[in-house]
Each structure stands twice: as structure tokens, then as C-alpha cells.
Amino acid sequence: MSALSGKIYVAGHRGMVGSAVCRRLATESCEVVTASRDQLDLTRPARVEEFFRDEKPDAVVFAAARVGGVLANDTYPVDFLSDNLLMSTAAINGAFAAGVKRFLFLGSTCIYPRDCPQPIREDSLLTGPLEKTNEAYALAKICGLKLCQYYRRQFGVMFHSAMPTNLYGPGDNYHPEHSHVLPALIRRFHEAKQQGFSEVRIWGTGTPRREFLYVDDLADAIAFLLKQDQPPDWVNVGTGVDLPILALASLVAETVGYTGRIVTDPSRPDGTPIKCTDMSLLHSLGWNHRVPLADGLRMTYEHFLSEQRSGQLRSV
Ligand SMILES: NC(=O)C1=CN([C@@H]2O[C@H](COP(=O)(O)OP(=O)(O)OC[C@H]3O[C@@H](n4cnc5c(N)ncnc54)[C@H](OP(=O)(O)O)[C@@H]3O)[C@@H](O)[C@H]2O)C=CC1
Numbered sequence: 001m002s003a004l005s006g007k008i009y010v011a012g013h014r015g016m017v018g019s020a021v022c023r024r025l026a027t028e029s030c031e032v033v034t035a036s037r038d039q040l041d042l043t044r045p046a047r048v049e050e051f052f053r054d055e056k057p058d059a060v061v062f063a064a065a066r067v068g069g070v071l072a073n074d075t076y077p078v079d080f081l082s083d084n085l086l087m088s089t090a091a092i093n094g095a096f097a098a099g100v101k102r103f104l105f106l107g108s109t110c111i112y113p114r115d116c117p118q119p120i121r122e123d124s125l126l127t128g129p130l131e132k133t134n135e136a137y138a139l140a141k142i143c144g145l146k147l148c149q150y151y152r153r154q155f156g157v158m159f160h161s162a163m164p165t166n167l168y169g170p171g172d173n174y175h176p177e178h179s180h181v182l183p184a185l186i187r188r189f190h191e192a193k194q195q196g197f198s199e200v201r202i203w204g205t206g207t208p209r210r211e212f213l214y215v216d217d218l219a220d221a222i223a224f225l226l227k228q229d230q231p232p233d234w235v236n237v238g239t240g241v242d243l244p245i246l247a248l249a250s251l252v253a254e255t256v257g258y259t260g261r262i263v264t265d266p267s268r269p270d271g272t273p274i275k276c277t278d279m280s281l282l283h284s285l286g287w288n289h290r291v292p293l294a295d296g297l298r299m300t301y302e303h304f305l306s307e308q309r310s311g312q313l314r315s316v
């Protein structure tokens, strides 16, 4: 497969996914363009259009979004729907208006119906009701992927999407309440070990099942998809392997070296009961993930420690 070339704009380059995409694209022959939020607030359509007209990138990887875990999604539905809808429509419309020919939009597997058959195939989209805790975010993501699909159909531009499963890795957000489960547990178990706590509480019943992909594997899948002549309109990106949250908690405790008890807190939201991707489509094109969960967790914990030492730990 030949190297990627031309000018690629990575939106959200300071985030966990965007920074991994920049690391991965640094190994290709392309020029990467970025803009901080101060330079370009993606919720301002006129400014977004102007940016695209000035920069004229050949391709866009759209990894900017308002992102959070189950509680943040459930607590701030207006922000999750409104900001994400605004950002993605501004970017997709602005890119098209400026003549951008390729746009890779990032959604999430929460776009699929809550109770759809497992593992989840891409054609499950819009076959049933969404999980309530992240309905607002999922609706914005569905609009983004559909807008890309419609531009491709109506105007023949290569606008397409990737639907990653739950991600983790360097540069994650470690906020105790707003983050996703994996960074939240790494931090909580680490602090419990340091402070000698005999017990750590995890949210919910511990029974929901989740699938986790190391973010550098996602970045590799994105580079792979950008090289496809005819990528699917949207495609799942995951490992195809899931585990219960309680088992994940034990694995995190082991990685961190915490030996106390783990207890559940059913007063906190469980979210969707099960969410595991069917990876047949991307596998059939020739892409597979590389990093097993235990290895990814070890690497992530090392990054957590060094981000903390250098005062760079994100907690927003
Ligand atoms: N994390 C996960 O588990 C999953 C993530 N995804 C998707 O991957 C993508 C990236 O997620 P992730 O990297 O985890 O999220 P992060 O929160 O780490 O990064 C999001 C980025 O978006 C930027 N951003 C947010 N709002 C604006 C705005 N108004 N204008 C400009 N930039 C903005 C942030 O900028 P700033 O640095 O200034 O805050 C940040 O760089 C999202 O589309 C998300 O839906 C999909 C599945 C799972």
C-alpha cells in the first residue's frame, strides 16, 4: 500500500485520538495541518468555512468532539447533541464548500441500537431505539455519518466514517467524574494503592460488557481507511472481544498493583448492557488490531505515570 501524501487536516489534534492520528501520520509522506481551539472554534461555521478555504487540505480526519463517559453524557445531553451536531455539520459542509475531496468522520459504536444483536454489524444502524444515557451524543454522531454518506452519494466526494469501540491510551482524560471507565479506574486504583485504601468502588453493577481498543490501533485503522479507494460508508473499528466491567476492574487493579477489595456501586449508571463489534467488514479489507488489552493497559499506566510526573495529566 503506498504512503499517504498531500495535506491532511487533523481536527482535535490535542485529544487522545487526534494526537494518536498525528503520531501515525508522521510515518507517512503527508503534511499534517492542525489548529488549536483558540485558533479555530469548530462550533463557529463561518470561521470553519474560512479555515478550509484558506488551508485547502486534501483530506480531513475529524477527531474533534465533546467527549465524555456515561455520566457526563447522561448529565449534559444538550451540550453533547448541540456541540457535536454543530461541529460536525460545520466541518463537513465547510470542507465540501472548499473543495475537500476526502473526509474521514469519527463516530462511536454507541450509534447502534441498545438492544441490537451482538456482535454488532454495521447494518444494525437505525434498526431500534438508542441507549438513553448517550442518546444525545449518538444522535449527533448518526447525523455526522449520514451527512458524509449523503455527500458521497449526491456529489461523489469520498466522505466516509469509522465507528470505534471504547478507546484508551496515551493522552486520555482522567477526570474522576467526566471520563470513560478505563482512565477513571486507572486513576482510582492508583490513588487507592498510594493511600492504602482497603476498598475501591466502581460504578454500576459491574455486569455491563465493553470492548476496548488501544488508540494507536485506531490511528492505524484510520491510515488504512484513508488508503482505501472505495472504503465502506461507515465501518466498525474494534477488537471483537469484550469483557464485563468487573473483570476489567480486576485487570486494572492487577496492572496498577492494587491488592484491596473491589466493590460495585449500583447507584451509578450502568449504561448499555453490552456493546461488542462485529469486525468482519474491516477484517475482510485486511486490517486487524495489534495490541492486546493487557499490553495496552500496561502501556497506558506507564503513560499515566509519566503524564502525572510531568504535570501533563488531562482532567477536564
Ligand atoms: N474516547 C473514546 O473512548 C472514544 C472516542 N470516539 C470518538 O473519537 C473522537 C475523539 O475522541 P477523544 O480523542 O477520545 O476525545 P478528546 O476529548 O480526547 O479530544 C477531543 C478533541 O476535540 C477538541 N474539541 C472539542 N470541542 C472543540 C471545539 N469547539 N473546537 C475545536 N476543537 C474542539 C478538543 O480540543 P481541546 O484540546 O481544545 O479541548 C480535543 O482536542 C470523537 O469523535 C469521539 O466521539 C469514539 C469512540 C470511543
Ligand SMILES: C[C@H]1O[C@H](OP(=O)(O)OP(=O)(O)OC[C@H]2O[C@@H](n3cnc4c(=O)[nH]c(N)nc43)[C@H](O)[C@@H]2O)[C@@H](O)[C@@H](O)C1=O
Residues within 6 Å of the ligand: 067, 068, 069, 070, 071, 073, 108, 109, 110, 133, 134, 137, 165, 166, 167, 177, 178, 179, 180, 181, 182, 184, 185, 202, 203, 204, 205, 208, 210, 245, 268, 269, 270, 271, 272
Ligand atoms: C465510548 C462510549 O462511552 C460512553 O459509554 P460507556 O461505554 O457506557 O462509557 P463509560 O466508559 O463511561 O462506562 C462504561 C461502563 O463502565 C462502568 N464504570 C465503572 N466504573 C466507572 C467509572 O469510574 N467511570 C466511568 N465512566 N464508568 C465506570 C459504567 O457504569 C459503564 O457500565 C458513551 O457515553 C459514549 O461516550 C461512547 O461512545
